[in-house]
Amino acid sequence: MTDVLEHPLDVPEHGDGHLHDEHHGPSGLLKWMTTTDHKIIGLSYTVTSVIMLVIGGLFAEIIRAQLATPNGTLVSLSQYNELFTMHGSVMIYLFAGPFAFAGLANIIVPIQIGAPDMAFPRLNALSYWLYLTGSITMLAGFFTAGGAANFGWVAYAPLSNSINTPGAGADLWIGGLLLTGFSAIFTGVNLCATIFYLRAPGMTMFRMPIFTWNMLVTGILILLAFPVLTAGLIMLYCDRHFGTHIYSVAGGGVPVLWQHIFWFWGHPEVYILALPFFGMVTEIIAVFSRKPVFGYKGMIFATLSIAALSLGVWAHHMFTTGVVLLPFFSIMSLLIAVPTGIKIFNWIGTMWRGEVWFSTAMLMALGFLVTFLIGGLTGIYLASPPLDFFTHDTYFVVAHFHSVVMALVLGGMGGLYYWGPKITGYLLNERIGKAQFWFLFIGTQVFTIPQYLLGLDGMPRRIAVYPHDPQWKMLNDWSSIGAAMIGLSTLLFVVNVAVSWKKYPAGDNPWDAQTLEWFTTSPPPHHNFYRLPQIRSERPTWDYNHPEHRSLAHGDHADHGAEPSAETVPAP
Amino acid sequence: MEISTLPPQGVTTRTRRWRRLRKVVALPIAALALAGCTVPSFGAKQGATKTSRSTFHLWQGFSLGAAIIGGFVILLILYAVIRYRRKGDNIPRQSQYHLPLEMLYTVVPIIIVFGLFAATIVVENQVVADPKTNVTINVNAFQWGWKFSYPGTSAVVVGQTTQAPEMVMPVNTDVHINLTSTDVIHGFYVKEFNFSRYALPGIRNQFTLHAVQTGTFFGQCTQLCGLYHSLMYFKVKVVSPSQYATWIAGFTDATTAQAASKATSQQTSSLVPSKSTASSGAN
Numbered sequence A: 001m002t003d004v005l006e007h008p009l010d011v012p013e014h015g016d017g018h019l020h021d022e023h024h025g026p027s028g029l030l031k032w033m034t035t036t037d038h039k040i041i042g043l044s045y046t047v048t049s050v051i052m053l054v055i056g057g058l059f060a061e062i063i064r065a066q067l068a069t070p071n072g073t074l075v076s077l078s079q080y081n082e083l084f085t086m087h088g089s090v091m092i093y094l095f096a097g098p099f100a101f102a103g104l105a106n107i108i109v110p111i112q113i114g115a116p117d118m119a120f121p122r123l124n125a126l127s128y129w130l131y132l133t134g135s136i137t138m139l140a141g142f143f144t145a146g147g148a149a150n151f152g153w154v155a156y157a158p159l160s161n162s163i164n165t166p167g168a169g170a171d172l173w174i175g176g177l178l179l180t181g182f183s184a185i186f187t188g189v190n191l192c193a194t195i196f197y198l199r200a201p202g203m204t205m206f207r208m209p210i211f212t213w214n215m216l217v218t219g220i221l222i223l224l225a226f227p228v229l230t231a232g233l234i235m236l237y238c239d240r241h242f243g244t245h246i247y248s249v250a251g252g253g254v255p256v257l258w259q260h261i262f263w264f265w266g267h268p269e270v271y272i273l274a275l276p277f278f279g280m281v282t283e284i285i286a287v288f289s290r291k292p293v294f295g296y297k298g299m300i301f302a303t304l305s306i307a308a309l310s311l312g313v314w315a316h317h318m319f320t321t322g323v324v325l326l327p328f329f330s331i332m333s334l335l336i337a338v339p340t341g342i343k344i345f346n347w348i349g350t351m352w353r354g355e356v357w358f359s360t361a362m363l364m365a366l367g368f369l370v371t372f373l374i375g376g377l378t379g380i381y382l383a384s385p386p387l388d389f390f391t392h393d394t395y396f397v398v399a400h401f402h403s404v405v406m407a408l409v410l411g412g413m414g415g416l417y418y419w420g421p422k423i424t425g426y427l428l429n430e431r432i433g434k435a436q437f438w439f440l441f442i443g444t445q446v447f448t449i450p451q452y453l454l455g456l457d458g459m460p461r462r463i464a465v466y467p468h469d470p471q472w473k474m475l476n477d478w479s480s481i482g483a484a485m486i487g488l489s490t491l492l493f494v495v496n497v498a499v500s501w502k503k504y505p506a507g508d509n510p511w512d513a514q515t516l517e518w519f520t521t522s523p524p525p526h527h528n529f530y531r532l533p534q535i536r537s538e539r540p541t542w543d544y545n546h547p548e549h550r551s552l553a554h555g556d557h558a559d560h561g562a563e564p565s566a567e568t569v570p571a572p
Numbered sequence B: 001m002e003i004s005t006l007p008p009q010g011v012t013t014r015t016r017r018w019r020r021l022r023k024v025v026a027l028p029i030a031a032l033a034l035a036g037c038t039v040p041s042f043g044a045k046q047g048a049t050k051t052s053r054s055t056f057h058l059w060q061g062f063s064l065g066a067a068i069i070g071g072f073v074i075l076l077i078l079y080a081v082i083r084y085r086r087k088g089d090n091i092p093r094q095s096q097y098h099l100p101l102e103m104l105y106t107v108v109p110i111i112i113v114f115g116l117f118a119a120t121i122v123v124e125n126q127v128v129a130d131p132k133t134n135v136t137i138n139v140n141a142f143q144w145g146w147k148f149s150y151p152g153t154s155a156v157v158v159g160q161t162t163q164a165p166e167m168v169m170p171v172n173t174d175v176h177i178n179l180t181s182t183d184v185i186h187g188f189y190v191k192e193f194n195f196s197r198y199a200l201p202g203i204r205n206q207f208t209l210h211a212v213q214t215g216t217f218f219g220q221c222t223q224l225c226g227l228y229h230s231l232m233y234f235k236v237k238v239v240s241p242s243q244y245a246t247w248i249a250g251f252t253d254a255t256t257a258q259a260a261s262k263a264t265s266q267q268t269s270s271l272v273p274s275k276s277t278a279s280s281g282a283n
Helices: A028-034 A038-066 A077-112 A121-143 A168-197 A210-241 A255-289 A296-310 A326-335 A337-351 A360-382 A385-391 A395-424 A430-456 A470-499 A540-545 B013-037 B050-083 B099-128 B241-249 B253-265
Strands: A531-533 A568-570 B135-142 B145-149 B156-160 B166-170 B175-181 B186-190 B195-199 B205-209 B215-221 B233-239
Touching: A028 A038, A038 A077, A038 A121, A038 A395, A038 A470, A077 A121, A077 A168, A077 A210, A077 A255, A077 A395, A121 A168, A168 A210, A210 A255, A210 A296, A255 A296, A255 A337, A255 A360, A255 A395, A296 A337, A326 A337, A326 B099, A337 A360, A337 B050, A337 B099, A360 A385, A360 A395, A360 A430, A360 B050, A385 B050, A385 B099, A385 B195, A395 A430, A395 A470, A430 A470, A531 A540, B050 B099, B050 B195, B135 B166, B135 B186, B135 B195, B145 B166, B145 B233, B156 B166, B166 B241, B175 B186, B175 B195, B195 B205, B233 B241
Parallel strands: B135 B175, B166 B233
Antiparallel strands: A531 A568, B135 B145, B145 B156, B175 B205, B186 B195, B186 B215, B215 B233
8 A cells, every 4th residue: 555545644633623634735826736636636627627618518509500500601611610620629538538537536536435645646736737738739729820620529631631731720739639648548547546556444346336436447448548549649740740651642551540540549438438427327326316326236347348348349430431340340339238228227226216316416317317318329320330321420420429428418417516515515506406407408409309300311510501401400400509508508507606606515415425425524624534434335424324224135125134333443 | 108107005016016017018019019010210211222221221120129228218217216206204225236137138138239230230231232233433532522434434524512513323223333532531422322431542442322213312521521521512313224325425535525624624613712633542
């Protein structure tokens, strides 16, 4: 174990029972800039990534406004290309990933496993600053003469070479992505090391909460996938500036190689994005059904299977290239439906015969469940090559992945409502939260369902105008209305944060939650714990609060056996 | 929706469970039986080629499965949240595992997946089949237009953006397509064919189209290819074999050269700047 664990915390107690929990050090801006505390870094990540969500959302609103008429003139063709490129890039690279595997994970994972901090606190700080720098670098493209990158968030070669896309915007895109890529790799290292080495005594692997399990698997996937993207980006940069011809036919290179490299990162990335949110939703559903996670071990098995399969499916993004082995990638992709289905049934099983409490967090999780089901089922079509030939690069695909990512946004919002009080010490307003949920959930469906129909009617992706097919206007208008509703829901969230600012004190465990992070104070002290309960299962806080209600296997009717001790042990 | 009604009071757990299970099993079977009469199109269309129809039927099969499974899961979710909504401060039974049930929902999806895979393979083999044929068209995509040439004849059609050049092909005939790109990646996509394929630089993509009805069908580039991607149109005109032969015969070497120079020099779309279309890729 590390140094931190070998030296018990010195906890001076004051007369009034207050614990002296702040380390001596700078405060304010200087504290924020020099901190290595995982909670502050995690909060910085969360706030920054939500700002990125707002920026990417604004791009989306402009895109939807442009498409509201067949001959939209709000933006020019080249500005439109910049907008959807940066919308996708900001949402995928700068929001969804950092929000989940760096923001909430940073805050929650150490507390969930009873650790005082991440394994490498300084590396953690470096990750954040790389991420912030990378984000600014990528967005700075808008201020260059040629505008921001405009080759789509996938940057297919040879469109992304220096002949077809000259200009600094593209280089800033590559540079920004390299920086955030390294940030992700360092976070992956940190997550794996923390989870393997800093678990509290008694916290065995199969007593880790599902969220922590999912973050471990995410960390492993990051380590497998991101270095490949980084290498691919360096080669792209060399092609652009040093004449290496790796992706250009003229020099003996292969354009499709970029797609292989990109999607070898890109498909695991889908699960790098999704697994953290699966973990959040799992925790939320269990807590607000007042039951343990149904099929806990099956859930972990499903997560591991998804991760393993995700490394062998990348070419399903390339079926229409005509140069990949269709049946292999088809069956591998179809098989992902199996562990994903297990998860969905486990979530339903968790609610089954529970006491389902419709808090905002739970509503968001249920919204996730329904939206993710739609996105998952339409994903099965795309695993079948003939159906992919039919729908590839049409709005059907756009609708499919927006169902998935909007499900993640719903799950992530659930995560903020659920864990926000632990981080800040204050609850958010439930009434505004529920209004936000309905706008977000209904808006998402109004936004995506017309897009499925547009795709089936042949509307291609990434077109700024559709003068030949004015009949697409009506469905596009509905989609734009949905996008506006989603925008409004985000606004409601900001309003909620402002309205609830330090208004509703949360207490240590406002939800009667189950996992270890709810055992400590809200917000937790500098090194998280003064005392720990005995850890006998994946939900030590529940066992401590409800010693007579431990988890039961199938057919196990009596509450017998050793009762968990209600005693606590001092934090190591 | 009847599945989400509450069970009558006083019914023992076991019979309640059995009744619920019966409904759960009966629902998809009933849906299947209903659907056996007329399978809905689920938003897709038959299309104009032989393979577009197989693809359409595969689409119907997948959609039927998705509707049944999706409907079943939605009903389960609705039932769970309505039936088990919080009513007090009770702590429910803390059951965590039910191995037989978990195995069931692992094994059944695996069987379904292999069924979907089998159907996929059957249709896929039809779609990618490459039978011998006398009609070949070389399709070359470039920023931002299309060039259709007919090897062994003098016929060439070239056009940019909203000029929407027309690819003429005979009906009820296997037509072999060689698809290439001069510069970046483009997408050859015709809605009525339920089919698309990338035009890649340096690679000759080959496939067969077999139209079963005549008519003019609109096509569009679907893979982002730069500034005028939104307007990179073309048309496919399917005609009778005799009309096709007449059309081909109408081209002489002189008309071809004229047509080609006309297409590259004269821009009907004011949007498009003059751009050299010199070929540097394969083919």
